[in-house]
Amino acid sequence: MKSRAIVLLSGGLDSATSAAIALEEGYELIALSFRYGQRHSRELSASIDLVKALNISEHFILDVNLSLWGGSALTDDQIAIPTEGVDPSIIAITYVPGRNTVFISLALSLAEAKDAQAIFLGINAVDYSGYPDCRPEYLKAFEQLANLSSKVGLEGRAPRLIAPLLTLSKTDIVKKAIELGIPIEKTWSCYQGGSKPCGLCDSCRIRDKALIEAGYPQLASVYQ
Amino acid sequence: MKSRAIVLLSGGLDSATSAAIALEEGYELIALSFRYGQRHSRELSASIDLVKALNISEHFILDVNLSLWGGSALTDDQIAIPTEGVDPSIIAITYVPGRNTVFISLALSLAEAKDAQAIFLGINAVDYSGYPDCRPEYLKAFEQLANLSSKVGLEGRAPRLIAPLLTLSKTDIVKKAIELGIPIEKTWSCYQGGSKPCGLCDSCRIRDKALIEAGYPQLASVYQ
Numbered sequence: 001m002k003s004r005a006i007v008l009l010s011g012g013l014d015s016a017t018s019a020a021i022a023l024e025e026g027y028e029l030i031a032l033s034f035r036y037g038q039r040h041s042r043e044l045s046a047s048i049d050l051v052k053a054l055n056i057s058e059h060f061i062l063d064v065n066l067s068l069w070g071g072s073a074l075t076d077d078q079i080a081i082p083t084e085g086v087d088p089s090i091i092a093i094t095y096v097p098g099r100n101t102v103f104i105s106l107a108l109s110l111a112e113a114k115d116a117q118a119i120f121l122g123i124n125a126v127d128y129s130g131y132p133d134c135r136p137e138y139l140k141a142f143e144q145l146a147n148l149s150s151k152v153g154l155e156g157r158a159p160r161l162i163a164p165l166l167t168l169s170k171t172d173i174v175k176k177a178i179e180l181g182i183p184i185e186k187t188w189s190c191y192q193g194g195s196k197p198c199g200l201c202d203s204c205r206i207r208d209k210a211l212i213e214a215g216y217p218q219l220a221s222v223y224q
Numbered sequence: 225m226k227s228r229a230i231v232l233l234s235g236g237l238d239s240a241t242s243a244a245i246a247l248e249e250g251y252e253l254i255a256l257s258f259r260y261g262q263r264h265s266r267e268l269s270a271s272i273d274l275v276k277a278l279n280i281s282e283h284f285i286l287d288v289n290l291s292l293w294g295g296s297a298l299t300d301d302q303i304a305i306p307t308e309g310v311d312p313s314i315i316a317i318t319y320v321p322g323r324n325t326v327f328i329s330l331a332l333s334l335a336e337a338k339d340a341q342a343i344f345l346g347i348n349a350v351d352y353s354g355y356p357d358c359r360p361e362y363l364k365a366f367e368q369l370a371n372l373s374s375k376v377g378l379e380g381r382a383p384r385l386i387a388p389l390l391t392l393s394k395t396d397i398v399k400k401a402i403e404l405g406i407p408i409e410k411t412w413s414c415y416q417g418g419s420k421p422c423g424l425c426d427s428c429r430i431r432d433k434a435l436i437e438a439g440y441p442q443l444a445s446v447y448q
Contacts (some may be wrong), residue, residue, distance in 0.1 A: 064288045064330075071337030091375050098333030101373045105329040106288075107321030113295030138372045143363040149357045150387045151315050 002028040005118040006107045009033050010124075011046030013187045013207060014165055015122030017173055020180035022120040030114055031059040032107055037067025037075045040193025041123045049186045060107060065133070074095040076190060081191045083200035087090050091131065092202060094191060100133035104161065105143055111159040112150050121163040124173065132208055139163055150162070170210035184211075197221035228251040229342040230331045230383070233283075234268030237411045237431060239346030241397055243278055244404035245388045246344040251315055254338055255283040256331055260323070261291025261299045264417025273410045286330060296320040298415060305415045307346050307424035315355065316426060318415060324357035328366055328385065335383040336374050345387040348397065363387055394434035408435075408443050421445035 005027040007019040022029055033047040044061065051059045061065045071074035073093045082093060100123065107119045132138065139161050146158040165173050177184060189207045190197035197204050199221040208220040228393045229251040231243040246253055257271040275283045294300035297317045306317060325348065331343045346357045346417065356362065363385050370382040389397050401408060414421035421428050423445040432444040 060292055062289065062292060062354060064340050065286065066333060068284055068286060069334050069337040071333075096333075097336035098329060101329040101369065102326070102333055103321060105325040108382070109290060109295075109320075109326055110293050112321035113293040119382075123340060132375060132378050133373045135372070138369070141365070141372050142367040145325065148359070148362045148365050151319060151356060152323060154315075154356050 002026060003118065004028045004029050004030065004114065005114040005120055005162075006032055006111045006114070006116050007056075007120040008103055008107055008122065009047045009050060010122065010188045011043035011050065011187065012122065012203075013177060013182075013184065014124055014173060015183050016050050016054070016187050016193050017177040017180065018120045018164055019050070019056065020177070020182050022118075023054060023056075023163075024180060027057075027118065027120075029054075029056045029120075030110065030116065031056050032110055033059070033061045034106070035061060035063045035065070036096075036102075037065040039074060039077065039191070041080075042190070042193045043188045046186060046188035050183075051184055053183050057139060060110065063144055064102065064106065064108065066096060066099065066102070069097075072099075083198070086202045086205055098133075099210065100131075100138075101142075106149065107131060108146055108159065112152050115152075116159055117157070118160045118162050122165055123163050124165045124170070125167060126169050135168060136194040139166070170206055171213040172212045176213040178214070178216065184216070190221070226250060227342065228252045228254065228340040229282075229344055229386075230254050230256055230335045230338070230340050232327055233271045233274060234346065235267035235274065235411065236346065236413045237401060237406070237408065238348055238397060240274050240278070240411050241401040242344045242346040242388055243274070243280065244401070244406050246342075246386075247280075248404060251342065251344075253278075253280045253282075253344075254334065255280050255287045256334055256342065257283070258327060258330070259285060259287045259289070260315065260317060260320075260326075261289040263301065263305075263415070266414070266417045267412045270410060270412035274407075277308065277407050277410055284334065288326065288330065290320060290323065291328070295418055300314065305425050307422070310426045310429055318386075318426065322357075324355075324362075325366075326434060332370055332374065333382065336376050339376075339385055341381070341385050342384045345385060346379075346389055347357055347387050348389045348394070349391060350393050360390060363390070364402050370405040379445065394430055397438040398434045398438040398440065402438070408440070414445070
């Protein structure tokens with residue numbers, strides 16, 4: 001029988017690549033996405049397209065409205081998305097308080113209910129070094145918590161947290177995505193909504209730079 | 225200026241007592257409750273009554289529908305609530321996969337957005353010894369995660385997790401609740417909905433036993 005895994009699928013490039021890696025490793029996947037009060041639903045429709053493209057049979061989209069208390073440009077319309085360029089020395093205003101912790105907790109709940117052995121995450125410590133919840137020591141602490149928190153943890157079967165992109169550069173992620181046949185045009189990374197990516201937010205800038213460096217400038221937002 | 229704290233308020237006796245302890249310690253409170261797909265909304269209306277009774281100025285009720293994947297008698301109508309009596313040797317079917325982890329994660333997000341210094345929890349390790357996520361080592365692991373996960377954690381200001389009832393017996397919790405003036409009749413602990421507590425589920429049995437032992441039999445479900 002195939003091992004089962006949960007994949008957190010935002011609709012962006014990284015989580016799609018993480019899903020494709022899990023499939024390549026032979027896991028049967030259940031995708032989990034969130035309507036968390038983000039500014040736009042463009043990335044959620046991307047997640048639905050990717051579930052189809054990757055032939056994932058089960059997909060949960062859960063409402064958990066973090067915009068109820070805001071605190072981030074991604075969940076509070078009153079805070080503008082920065083467009084001036086990436087500043088790696090600060091934690092960006094696009095950081096959503098506790099978001100990864102909330103998402104991974106929900107993935108643990110789903111994993112326990114569905115008896116999944118692993119949770120695949122698209123998080124990456126290189127280009128998002130300013131986000132505290134994208135670091136290896138954070139993931140290690142979460143696995144420790146999972147071992148203590150759950151019925152399956154007590155039985156020594158807590159799901160593993162697997163972040164295959166953790167130490168890859170964005171350029172290497174693009175190469176991996178192409179290699180695994182991810183339809184990059186179906187992924188959505190831009191912090192803004194709309195029909196085309198803005199090309200100016202940090203997420204667009206990091207993605208475009210990587211696409212160009214990896215040899216796929218035609219996929220960058222500036223050409224769309 | 226008063227210190228600010230989040231309190232997880234289910235509407236039950238324990239979380240109400242934890243809130244009253246926080247108020248007594250001088251915290252300004254923000255209450256957080258969840259519509260998590262529980263069988264009934266009776267406990268949520270109890271939480272609203274308690275917010276009024278305790279004079280808490282801010283109350284968030286967040287939807288996070290864990291019944292989407294079920295796995296517990298509390299979130300899946302197809303699984304019956306046990307009524308035969310408490311069996312401390314097993315993890316009960318009323319255990320909701322990952323529930324406390326999800327709730328505490330959401331409290332961390334709110335605490336960070338609202339700059340709160342503490343999170344008060346009603347969890348208790350004595351009468352719910354079968355629930356893995358009600359133990360001291362679990363809380364310690366969560367504080368460790370909070371230190372690593374957040375912007376405030378990196379700045380050494382992660383909120384403390386305070387579980388003032390952790391090692392109290394239910395009888396001592398009842399005594400504490402009475403001492404602090406909690407309107408016990410406004411709290412709701414029964415796993416079933418309805419206008420009166422069932423008196424048969426584990427939660428009713430544990431509560432009734434404690435009310436009788438503490439000298440308040442008239443508040444037990446059998447007299448309602």
